[in-house]
Amino acid sequence: MKTKEKVITVLRENIDWDGEIKMEHHLRNDLGIDSFGILMTINSLEDEYGIEIQDADLDGLKTVSDIVLRLEEMLPVQNF
């Protein structure tokens, strides 16, 4: 599964949102996700990819696309 699809799947498992999730969606304003929601999503992605994301790396995550890009920066190329 591509990073983009994986992020959307994990988001759905961790937030109360039944509608469509788009890359440009703002995590708080469009999807109603608070800081704990972001943390839960990131924690699940850590488990999924076997990586550890430092809290400082969560700064600046505003949109779904930001999460995907941050992950892609951290993951080996073959995981894309």
Add this chain to the structure above:
Amino acid sequence: MKYKDFYDRFKIDYEVVENAGFNPYYPILESGLDDPVIIDGKKFIDLASNNYLGLANDPRVKEAGRNAIQKYGMSLCATPVASGYSELYQRVREKLTIFLGLESSILYPSCYQANNGLFNVLLGKEDIAIIDRSSHSSLIEGIRGSGCKIRPFLHNDMDYLEKILKKAGKYRQAFVITESVFSTEGDIAPFHEIVDLCDNYGAVPVVDDSHGIGVIGKHGKGILDHAQIEDYNGIYTASLGKALANSGGIISGKRCIIDYLKYYSSHLVYSTSLIPAALAGVEKVLEIIQKEFDEISSKFWRFKNQITNTLTNTGYEITNSSTAITSIRSGSPLQTLMTAKTFYREGILSTPFIYPSVQFNEGRIRLIAGANLSEKTIDKVSEIFTNLAQ
């Protein structure tokens, strides 16, 4: 110039308040928690305070406070570790410990300080705090201050919790942290299941029973009474300023932990001790609970059920509360303030919660009818909600 840049950073965003034409925060009360309360010279029905048992203005509790002032004065002007630890403090500690059925307790100036002081001392970066995502700010800020790994779990979701616990073995110690009664929803944590999971995985349960103590359980003793947990091996905290109608916070649990906090919790050691009037007030409230809980609780339950039924019948969407809290799902911050404003205009004081106290578009309006209110007052509340729906 530098000063200006600094102070310019602290501008409050009043947009939602301005759009609603109503700021419900910091109302200036001109009375105690009477029926009615007075704000700006006008009478209001108090559905906002946490005065569940209606004892904040009870003559017996006030007399106990007055007697304590006569004996000890307003304050001992010292921290408990110095000369702020009175025989009254010691006695109330012991009575609360017996009331809860635990080994030992210590009293903080507030439960917020208790929760912050607790985690700061007991958790470090080698530990993991697994916390219900709907937990109170004091718990969240407390664990953040400790520097430990934080893993939130979906609200009251035991499968999610167990999934995290299974992977927590690499940490020095896992803690599972929750409120007993969730203050914005009114639902209760499945605490017996949480304790069982903690036992299975060697984690320490920590529960904040601020909205449970004096309210839930057969004898009003809170979550441990409600969940019928004996020989509790975890840590317990609660506010003394809600059903117990005074002020302060308590941490209870194993004697070794409490003794350790007495010397190493800076939030306790460096804070002026709880004032004697509040300690004496708590002592009197405990006495009243032990004698009158059945009668008092039947009253606030009757009020809660009447308000809940009226709101449901008039089309409000309310949460699935199993405690004395009635909570309306009020939507966006603006919708929440507009609804609270309507209640306020009709003489009802409520507690609106908007982001970040709740999730962004998940506003809540909390209503708590204390046992000090009259049947007539609650009938009036029902009449107001019914008229507003027409």
